[in-house]
Amino acid sequence: MSFNIALSGISSAQKDLNTTANNIANVNSIGFKESRAEFADVYANSIFSNSKTAVGGGATTSQVAQQFHQGSLQFTNNALDMAINGGGFFVTSSDLSGKDQSFTRAGAFKVDSSNYLVDSQGNFLQTFPVDKDGNSTSVSLTTTKPVAIPDTAGSPQMTGNIDLQMNLNAGDSPLDPALFDPADRSTYNNSTAVTMYDSLGEPHIMTTYFVRPPNAAYTGESNWVAFYAVDGKQVDLDGPAGVYQTDTNADGTPDTPANAVTAGGWKGSVVKFNDTGSYIGSDPAVIKTESLGVAGANVLGPGTDGTQTLTVGFNNPTQYASSFEVTELSQDGTTVGRLTNVEVGADGLVNASYSNGSTVALARVALARFPNEQGLTQVGNTSWKASLDSGTPLAGEANSGTFGSIRSSALEQSNVDLTTELVDLISAQRNFQANSRTLEVNNTLQQTILQIR
Structure with missing residues (x-):
């Protein structure tokens, strides 16, 4: 014995x-x-x-x-690396249905060839579905789904409005608008450009040129003429055009032209200031890129819807004795967004950011806990399966209740x-x-x- x-x-x-x-x-x-x-x-x-x-x-x-x-956390440069700081397990599945579930604390995730988040073994990270505001619509292990990160987001929206705020230098030398030529820098005082979008989301450059006409043309006012081009091509202004010239009233005083100004086929609008440099207003600048004649033909590329109207608005510009400066330049068009970044919050919310400025809430990382963790069955690759001894897994959101928070760009060490x-x-x-x-x-x-x- x-x-x-x-x-x-x-x-x-x-x-x-x-x-x-x-x-x-x-x-x-x-x-x-x-x-x-x-x-x-x-x-x-x-x-x-x-x-x-x-x-x-x-x-x-x-x-x-x-x-x-808890193991110690090691921080990384990969936003898809995740660590649970506190209780809970990540939920993974070997198939897209999410039925064959395993549980792990190893948060080294990556994007596979189909844009799904997977672990090193190719198992799909399980998440809770969310609405557009990022609120979970279901917190249950029976309704989890793998999360795919789209390469693009949104649909294109053609530009309809362009807003400008700038300072026009009161000390600039007067030029004759009738001689304006965008190819000749000496025929205009200043210019600025903005990227606009057509109906397909393709970018185009709209340039605004500013010409300060002789002051003798307007009594009591200091005015500027704005000309417009899209991708270097002249465009039409919607409405009747006027010729830049000095008109006189019945009393012999100069009068401001009521219509748009033309220069060699280029049409412009007038931006008006009083003699103290305060902004009075501007003529409407409504640009059409449809085929309204030679000036407006074929400005945008093939495949667009053929018609695009742009309204250029001047937002309280100034005329001070200082250099030309654009303080605000915006447009309301968007293109299709290209994926630029993925972030995972402490609550497990997965957000994707895109080049068009949009942010999309994709899903919320699912976590699970067990009545008896030591009853879990080891299956290798630092993963476990539920068993009779472990009890039924309990689903929950990160950073709530007894579930720990998620640290993005971090991994839990042994x-x-x-x-x-x-x-x-x-x-x-x-x-x-x-x-x-x-x-x-x-x-x-x-x-x-x-x-x-």
Whole structure:
């Protein structure tokens, strides 16, 4: 019997060695949870035995229990790396249906060839569906779904309004608008450009040129003429055109032209200031890019809807004795957005940002907890499956209730304490040697008995 006791001790010590060695081997495994070998003594159980003289039958391994305390966080430069700071597990599935679910603390996720978020084994990260405001519409492990990150977002919207706010230099030299030529820098004072979009979302450059006419043309006013071009081509102003010239009233005073100004086929609008430099107003500048004649023909590329009306508005411009400066320049068109960034919030909300300025709430990372975490079944790759011992998984949102928060651009490291494991390794080795010594002593006693004559 003493041989069996010694062998049970050796077996237990070997289990302890293996457990400790496995912890040490996984000290750098993302999301790994250390294990602890737990042992119990062995006694023969009989109603006829005398407990006062009973001798134990050795030791046995009662369980190898995983320890689910928090591992340290290591920060990365990948926004799709996620770590749970607190309780809970990520939910993954080997198929798009989300039925074959596994649970992990390893948050090293990436985008696969179909734009789904997956782990290193290709399992799909499970999420809760959300509405356009980012609120979860269902928090249940039966309704989770994998999340795909679209490369594009939104539909194009053609530009309809362009707003300008600027300072026109009161000290600029007057020029004759009738001589305006965008190819000749000496025929205009200043210019500014903005990117606008057609019905297909294709970008075009609309340039506004400012010409300060001679002051003699207008009494009590200081006026500027604005000309417009799209992609370097002249465009039509909607409405009747006037010729830039000095008109006189009945009393002989100069009069402001009521209509748009023309210059060699170019049509412009007038921006008006009083003699103190305060903005009075401007003639409407409504530009059409449809085929209204030579000036408006074929401005936009083929494939657009053929007609686009742009209203250019001047938002309280100024005329001070300082350099030309554009303080505000905006337009209301958008193009199809190209993916620029993905962010995961502390509450697990996955937001995608796009080049057109839009941000789309895609989904919320699903988390799960268990009544008995140590009852989970290990399946490798730092993942677990639910079992009868673990109980039914409980779904929840990150950063709420008993669920921890999610840290984007971070990974949870193994919770193995290498120093402790090395000490345990020495202790397990000592135990193994001591039980081996017990076996050796028993063998010596047996040899002594056999040698008795």
